[in-house]
Amino acid sequence: MSRIRDNYENSLWNRLTRWVNGETDPFKGRMEMKPLREAELKGDSVYNPDHLDQAKVDDYLDHLEKNKEMKAFRVLYCLGSIALCLLLISVLLLTVSNLPVLGDPNGPNNNLVSWRYIEDGVEEFGATNLVANMILGYRGFDTFGETCVLFIAATCVIILLRRDEEEIENTKETDWKYEPKPDAILQTVTSILVPVIFLYGFYIILNGHLSPGGGFSGGATIGAGLILYVTTFGFHKTQRFFSEKTYDMVKVGALSLYSVTMIYYFYTGANMIRNLFPLGNPGDILSAGMILPINIFVGLEVACTMYAFFALFRRGGM
Amino acid sequence: MEVFKVILLLFLIVCAVSVSFIKSPLTSVIVFMSYSVVMSMIWFILESPDLAITEAAVGAGVSSILFFVTLRKIQAIAQKGDGNEQNQG
Numbered sequence: 001m002s003r004i005r006d007n008y009e010n011s012l013w014n015r016l017t018r019w020v021n022g023e024t025d026p027f028k029g030r031m032e033m034k035p036l037r038e039a040e041l042k043g044d045s046v047y048n049p050d051h052l053d054q055a056k057v058d059d060y061l062d063h064l065e066k067n068k069e070m071k072a073f074r075v076l077y078c079l080g081s082i083a084l085c086l087l088l089i090s091v092l093l094l095t096v097s098n099l100p101v102l103g104d105p106n107g108p109n110n111n112l113v114s115w116r117y118i119e120d121g122v123e124e125f126g127a128t129n130l131v132a133n134m135i136l137g138y139r140g141f142d143t144f145g146e147t148c149v150l151f152i153a154a155t156c157v158i159i160l161l162r163r164d165e166e167e168i169e170n171t172k173e174t175d176w177k178y179e180p181k182p183d184a185i186l187q188t189v190t191s192i193l194v195p196v197i198f199l200y201g202f203y204i205i206l207n208g209h210l211s212p213g214g215g216f217s218g219g220a221t222i223g224a225g226l227i228l229y230v231t232t233f234g235f236h237k238t239q240r241f242f243s244e245k246t247y248d249m250v251k252v253g254a255l256s257l258y259s260v261t262m263i264y265y266f267y268t269g270a271n272m273i274r275n276l277f278p279l280g281n282p283g284d285i286l287s288a289g290m291i292l293p294i295n296i297f298v299g300l301e302v303a304c305t306m307y308a309f310f311a312l313f314r315r316g317g318m
Numbered sequence: 319m320e321v322f323k324v325i326l327l328l329f330l331i332v333c334a335v336s337v338s339f340i341k342s343p344l345t346s347v348i349v350f351m352s353y354s355v356v357m358s359m360i361w362f363i364l365e366s367p368d369l370a371i372t373e374a375a376v377g378a379g380v381s382s383i384l385f386f387v388t389l390r391k392i393q394a395i396a397q398k399g400d401g402n403e404q405n406q407g
Contacts, residue, residue, distance in 0.1 A: 212368040217372045231383075309380070309384060
């Protein structure tokens with residue numbers, strides 16, 4: 001092999017590979033930069049902080065300060081980051097200054113699409129909240145994708161941070177086992193606040209087609225309330241009404257019901273079949289056809305995801 | 319209302335700049351939280367209350383709590399009561 005690549009050590013490719021792998025030595029042979037493998041770390045001889053030669057360390061630090069290459073690199077790094085920051089700021093400011101003026105009748109945002117949303121939205125989807133018409137009606141497919149993204153994110157967190165119930169129970173030292181201490185002020189305030197937060201969240205979800213808000217905002221509010229309850233009363237008390245089984249059922253059920261509703265809706269829309277959901281009287285709580293059930297599904301999904309994130313980060317299980 | 323808006327925007331800029339200069343992770347998360355609260359007020363002024371609700375719940379609430387939990391896990395925040403807890407357990 002060495003016969004074929006005689007000067008392999010000094011070739012451009014080898015230097016590039018070593019630089020990429022972090023094996024190059026910016027201190028000119030004074031320090032080994034190659035990261036240690038696990039097998040090498042097991043032996044005591046490789047790195048032992050007790051047996052460090054103080055004179056050698058001082059010499060090394062002294063050399064580090066005087067190294068011209070390092071100094072130049074630091075100065076260049078500072079200047080480069082400042083220049084990049086200024087460039088980004090100027091590009092963003094230029095873009096903002098060239099945006100069309102808000103409310104300009106001739107602007108590109110004032111086209112047929114928004115007129116259609118505003119004028120025919122209530123008639124076609126029946127919700128007085130035009131934003132709900134837009135995101136769940138005209139752009140329902142987008143919202144379905146977003147909900148799937150939430151589901152995938154929660155699944156990834158479960159894959160990464162999940163621990164067995166036995167492991168949680170059997171370990172003694174780690175802090176994921178501990179329940180919060182009973183705190184009189186926190187518990188009193190929580191028991192007053194949490195029902196109000198839940199009620200407000202459900203109100204936002206159920207009124208999503210009448211007033212600002214909707215599935216995502218209400219779900220996030222309910223999730224925050226659940227997190228407040230868990231931090232105060234601990235996981236054992238929460239498991240009485242929201243265990244992992246409930247979580248699985250609610251999450252998967254909400255997503256599948258949502259997808260069934262969406263498929264039915266697309267099928268009827270594409271084939272010009274009359275929708276089964278009655279649009280009702282705009283402004284009533286039971287109106288707007290499929291927007292109300294979809295809001296409920298999205299809200300359940302988001303609330304579960306928020307709670308799952310917290311529970312998995314904190315404890316590694318629900 | 320204009321003055322109030324300008325004050326909020328200035329506060330936003332101050333928060334955004336100071337997050338990157340604060341050394342302590344706990345303080346910077348709290349500043350980030352206040353950034354989210356001010357941002358939700360600005361959303362409300364810009365007539366999108368639904369975004370304001372979401373920003374207050376997600377930005378100021380859940381994501382900051384996730385930051386706190388993570389900082390506690392990697393022991394960047396001092397854990398006061400843990401010594402007692404370990405003795406009891």
